[in-house]
Amino acid sequence: MSKPLFNKLALIGIGLIGSSIARVARQEGLAGTISAATRRKETADEARALGIVDEIGTDNAAAVRDADFVILCTPVGANAEAMAQIAPHLKQGAIVSDVGSVKQAVIRDVGPLSPQGVHFVPAHPVAGTEHSGPSAGFPELFKGRWCIVTPIPGSDRAAVDKVIEFWRRCGSDMEEMAADHHDKILAITSHLPHLIAYTIVGTATDLEDDIKSEVIKFAAGGFRDFTRIAASDPTMWRDVFLNNKEAVLEMLGRLSEDLAALQRNIRWGEGDKLYELFERTRAIRRELIDAKQA
């Protein structure tokens, strides 16, 4: 194993993502010491019992003391408060990053709170499961998955490269892009699919009780895939939708129009139009297979 990239890594938040980072960082020897802080004492106790970090408590300021790399692993909506708490305690030259699924809002809310002499490098590991909490994490979560870094104009290049190196050693494929571009791409590839899954499962829960129990029973016909997506962390996803509002509403607008057109095709028995769409969407799957993303 090579020399640790960082002397001390501090994780603010130790849920699915934070605890997976802790596990892979230790496994790959990426940090000399790993400390963590979390809001709830119960979560800290759970993480301590798992033995995945060297120090853990509920005090964010204590966790970042002497750390040269800090990762905010909190829901997007909680990042600014976390940064405000740790800012006065950050070491000069420290790098602060995050894992948020939205980047413009994080840059807008967290960036200005970053002290002089500290490098803020926003990042987004595109990885997750429908499970939450410290016990849900595992070291392979980021393996072969994209991690997108969205540096702020004028960022220190060495700091950006070090964040990229960290994630590469966690197993991620790295990509660098502008924050607004990231938010648009993720709105369609991730945020909209989650929103739709939440909606359709919600629609089903509102059905009359006798039908509802059979929806559970016969879920294997397609509905089941949606329930998995719709079991994702509620706080995280609430924050995503509120913080990527513009791009999500834009994509949702397009989807609603397309859905209305399809509804009309069905009502008027326009089979040719349905067939044409279904052929077109099938081709996308082939492109995905060719791009080795399937």
Added chain:
Amino acid sequence: MSKPLFNKLALIGIGLIGSSIARVARQEGLAGTISAATRRKETADEARALGIVDEIGTDNAAAVRDADFVILCTPVGANAEAMAQIAPHLKQGAIVSDVGSVKQAVIRDVGPLSPQGVHFVPAHPVAGTEHSGPSAGFPELFKGRWCIVTPIPGSDRAAVDKVIEFWRRCGSDMEEMAADHHDKILAITSHLPHLIAYTIVGTATDLEDDIKSEVIKFAAGGFRDFTRIAASDPTMWRDVFLNNKEAVLEMLGRLSEDLAALQRNIRWGEGDKLYELFERTRAIRRELIDAKQA
């Protein structure tokens, strides 16, 4: 292996479902002889090369001669034409079934074409993949999956029981219900999820080219699951939507209302309402896990 259930099984259509039935029927010794017919010569050649049936050609009438069990494995919209072709050639006492994802329309269109002395028993094996054609089939496709039988009022009980026994030996869990109830349940558990997946993938294909290529690249964030569903057979699904119009439009109407409400929640920053929905949908996943359907 026990005595074959049927002397001769005839399959009209030899795609994913038909060829999977052929494979499992032979493996489990459910029929003395298995014949099949398909519309296209190329498909017949493919199935013949696979060696999964005893006789195959493009003549539906020839395939059903002397058969005591016939299964229509064609898209829902093609069942009536197939039944019209085979009707004069069916043996007295033969059982005819189907595999359609819609049952009221099949009963309406196919039922009246069934000759006197022939038993028509509609069924729906709730199983499939996104692949099509004879080569896509495999004998375990129905194992542990539901097969729903929707007998017509006044059906011959012995014939219904024999169809149930056939599917049970294919590995299916059996359920019997009224056709209209089936169509309502499947509209929400299967047809609506497919419709949504087709729509969202279609919305993505309409995006500007630069974004589209990145949608493929970063598909792993949730979109990928939808592309798999949206790669399902276009003809089959066109027929499903056209033939279960009423139930699909009803469910689509509910979904559109819910989507509009959610859109409003996002626009006005109503985080509490989003959180409440996401908590509720998460509970459905738990119910699914408890019901061992996850």
